[in-house]
Amino acid sequence: MIDNLSVRRVGANEAAACVEALADVLIDCVEGGASVSFMLPISRERAVGFWRKVADDVASGERVLLIAEEGDGQIVGTVHLITAQPENQPHRADIAKMLVRRKARRRGVAQRLMAAVEHAAREEGKSVLVLDTVTGGDAERLYERSGWRRVGTVPNYALMPNGELCATTFFCKQL
Template structure:
């Protein structure tokens, strides 16, 4: 069974190599999550060190999924460092599930844990974006997220192909 838990800044920093491996696997598997192939040496680790610093600073909450052996197999962030006029809102960022753990409910469980935390923090509006028509978009729609709209050629896939992005929101 996969365990979902929130990491503090020190825990996130200690697990940078595992977080980087999940990111690397997702990008190499074709996920458009802000990184291009080939991944520059050390780029995933640098990204996660920055995330860990954001967790330590109270700018975001980082959730991870661990498999039965304790290996990290998924991650998701709740970004709360937003402008003063948006104290009720948070962004959902970097839903990543290692290919070995997909289709086992990991993404749904990560998202549910994040939503509980958002409610605890008094957040009432969550926003995220994902590749239009992706498995992730189907998951969000199944879980009650509302489609706000699509932006054509918004980003690139890791291989350089343009892709459209769909924005979703959820009112808690």
């Protein structure tokens, strides 16, 4: 466990102020092999651009952004909840970009982020959550331990950052 770890929701202004630090987390994860929609080499410009879009979505109410910080204020993890859904799915949200810096892994950060994002989903009136992850990865075990239900696997769904094809497993959770 990380001493003095805090996990919290950030608003629009703070999300915009965290873009550079969140880009550091994204770059670290992609360089560590995480299949989270980005390929190697990942440029800082690309990572910053992604987080600026997320900050805009937080400002418009389409996403909820959570961060995990060490006692010194360094962001070591993040996750967001995509609340903007089609009109026939107002009760659903997607969990996206569960990212934990390599140096902070296996210390309870992801578990705390998942508990916090589920709490945020309840606050937003969401009762069905969906996420996907690389099949066979560490995240699968986290989601299963957290009460998520595996609903299927799609072979060759995405690419790893190095260009290799990977399967993706989909999970859901009823709140």
